[in-house]
Amino acid sequence: MVKLTIDGIQVEVPAGSTVIQAADAAGIEIPRFCYHERLSIAGNCRMCLVEIEKMPPKPQASCGMPVSEGMVVHTDSEMVRKGRRGVMEFLLINHPLDCPICDQGGECDLQDEAVSYGRDYSRYDEQKRAVSKPDWGPLVRTTMTRCIHCTRCVRFTTEVAGTAELGGTFRGENTQIGTFVEKALTSELSGNIIDLCPVGALTSKPYAFTARPWELRKTDSVDVLDAQGAAIRVDARGAEVLRILPRLNDDVNEEWLGDKSRFAVDGLKRRRLDRPWLRENGKLRAASWEEAFATIANRIKGTAPETLGAIVGDLCDAESMLALKEFFTALRSPNLDCRQDGAAFDASRRAFYLFNTTIAGVEEADALLIIGSNPRHEAPVLNARIRKRWLAGGFTAGLVGEAGELTYPVERIGAGPEALKALADGTHPFAEVLKAAKKPMIILGAGVLARPDGAALQAAAWRLAAQYNALRADWHGFNVLHHAAARVGALDLGFLPGKDGKSTKAMLNGGVDVLWLLGADELDTKAIGKDTFVIYQGHHGDAGAARADVILPGAAYTEKHGTYVNTEGRVQQGFAAVLPPGDAREDWTIIRAISAYVGHALPYDTLEQLREHLKASYPVFGQAFTRLAGNDASAPTGNPSAVSAESFAPVFANYYQTDVISRASPTMAACVAAHYPAKAEAAE
Incomplete structure (x- = not known):
């Protein structure tokens, strides 16, 4: 460890740290544009200047200056302030100063630092340079005239994303950041360069000119479009979710987010189910909740328990899955399954199915x-x-x-x-x-x-x-x-066939007379028996709704409080950012209501009661996350030698459309057209 003094505060940091890292550890803010703690040091912007005693009498860039024992640093001396003002003046020579029409306005690092170090006039009469706007695909909007050449985007794509697509061309003030040959970015993490850009050079193309940051209501939540469970922030205005951004969680996603999770947000307002529907004479008609409940209750009461079945989908929260399981248990039906893909594996121990x-x-x-x-x-x-x-x-x-x-x-x-x-x-x-x-x-x-x-x-x-x-x-x-956000939670709940119960495959092809699909859209609905009465509960009019006899409109993950378990077994909670559209309701409340209608009322009336019941029945949902040890080597029940010779196939046809929300998203469709043109043509 190395001890040094910054602005009169003694700090102790690991050897090899830089001055800017030491200042951050001491809670002293040093302005920066090019430096980022998760990227390599570039030293481009020179905004992080500090004064260091017993060194040449000139400002030093703190991002590239290693600490030494006894070092004395001043971050707010007259020399430092003068140097930073000079750097800001140079940065603004060619900046277009179009903040009123820039999507970065209100959350722009350049704006923030210009308040402290900018002038209210310019000493330059020369023409500002202008740079063309390259097309980097359907996700990232470029206005490269605003670029200050911090190279954060270059370093991210090269170091973190692993797709070295960006770089600088030309020299001096003619330097341009681009893809060398104009093309769409191919990384599934490309949206993160929008967050990294300290100015308005890179902004979200789907979100362009939509809202200002101060108009948005911000809600912390959890991503469910893959099983990693990244920490996210949902930004909404009124009843509409406008954007999704990552939150910091070093244990799960650091501060990154996949493009599908970030940009499929426009799928939340398309193809939505906002009222109950009943199928009569082969056609669906709008109905009231009372009509839908009465139809379901009459059908369930007239059906033998062993011919009732329920399948849950990949985006379901633990609360709704528990309610559905206990409802079917009250009906004495053992036909439950969470594996739409028919996965057959030993779930007797968490270690067998966790990361x-x-x-x-x-x-x-x-x-x-x-x-x-x-x-x-x-x-x-x-x-x-x-x-x-x-x-x-x-x-x-x-x-x-x-x-x-x-x-x-x-x-x-x-x-x-x-x-x-x-x-x-x-x-x-x-x-x-x-x-x-x-x-x-x-x-x-x-x-x-x-x-x-x-x-x-x-x-x-x-x-x-x-x-x-x-x-x-x-x-x-x-x-x-796992790739399904609901899978681990469902396995923890034991949402699997009971004694003599039928699996997903067995419930299809006429295996049950009444089939309840809770957000289950990733199965082959054509395989469902023609005489099977299908109840679909979900938020999008996808495959499950197309086959349903009764449709119950549920809430998407941004519209309800829900508990999810990620692939490593971490229990996390998401929160409602907006209300569900129309007559749609949170899924557990729908199941609770129909259970009372059928005469098997579930023992909870509020979300708090349900969660207490969840924790009491399944203690893993109430425990802090712990890392499992591998000292129990007892193996799963499968026979290791009974494998076939068939090659492994990819689980996804394309990254951008893997669930009902992303399939409803025009932005994701544009990504498919850009990256999988053959698939896009086939879909048309």
Whole structure:
């Protein structure tokens, strides 16, 4: 540790820290444009000038100045203020000063610093330079005349996103930041450069000229468009959600957010279900809640319990899933399932279906084996964390499955389960990498578990983890990477077939007479028996609603208070930012109402009562997040040798449309057209 004094305050920081980091640790603000704590140091803007005693009598850039023992720093001397004013004057020489029409207005670093260090007049009479507006795709809007060449966007795409698409061309004041050859950005994390840009050069194209920051009502919540559960902030005006931004959570998403989670927000107001519907004579008609409840109650009362079934979808909250489970339990029906894809795996222990290493724990691993997964599409922020670990050095990754374009080098071991056998018997060279690793980890894609041999593959992956010393009291290297936000919570609730109960596949093709779909749109609705009475409860008119006999309008994740469990088993709560549209209601309240209508009223009337019941019935929902140890090596029930020879296939056809919200989003459709033109043409 190094001790130094900043503005009379003694600070102790680790050796190798910079002056600006020491000032941040002391709570002293130093202005900056190019410096960012998660990016490499560039030293471009020179706004972070400080005065350091016993050094040459000139301001020093604090972002690139390492601390030393006994150093004395002044951050607000006359020399410093004069230097920062000069830097600000140079920055504003060519800036267009179009704050009234700039989307960054109100949350712009340049505006904030200009208040302290800017002049109210200019000494320059020359013409300002102008730069063209390159097209970087449907998500990022460019106004490069405003660019101050901080290179944050360049460093992010190169270092964090792993797609070195941006850079500087020309020299001096003619320097331009761009893609060299004009094209759309290909990273699934490209929206983060909007947050990083300290001026209005990069803004959100879908959000352009929509609102000012002070008009928005800000609500903390949790992202549900993948299973990572990133911390987000939902910004709304009136009854409409206008944008979604990431929040800081070092344990989950740091401060990044995937493009789908950020930009699919316009799908929340399209194809919405805002009233109950009944199907009569093959056609749907609008109905009242009383009519819908009466129809459902009459149908349920006249149906044997063993022919009632319920399937929950990928975006459901724990409260609604618990209510539906207890409702069907009261009806004595064992036919429950949360696996729309038919995944067959052992859920008897949490360790069998969690990302046990934890997301932050990725940074401790020194070897990685990916089985049948593409983290770049299934969890792009987690993929960035893996890349971060690779950049730190001493890390080797191997892949079994389709060779996607990951953002770090991987050794392709094979296309299917045969590669797992080669690793198990030690005949593949990568086995030596796993054997030598001190903290090896295995990522098993949840899509693999949907294969007919899913249970066997789960057992085979667990066996590899045990064989290569990845299951220890101090390290748990077995991980399942889920892509459905509701899956882990549903497994924790035991939303699975009971004794003699039917799975999703068995409930289709006429397996049940009454089928309740709670936000379940990712199954083959054409496989549902023609005589099956389908109740669809959800918020978008997607596949499930198209097949339904009764439609009950629910609330999207931005419109309700809900509890979600991410892929590592972390219980998190989201909060309602707006009210549901029209007559739509929160899902648990709909189930509570119909339970009373049928004569099996659930034992809670408020959300607080429901959550207390949830915690009492399933204590994991009331416990603080803890990292599981791997000292219990007892394996899942599958037979590791019963795997097939079929190659692993990707779980998503494209990254941008994987759920009802993103499929309803025009912005996501534009991304498909830009990045998957063949798929877009086929859809048309």
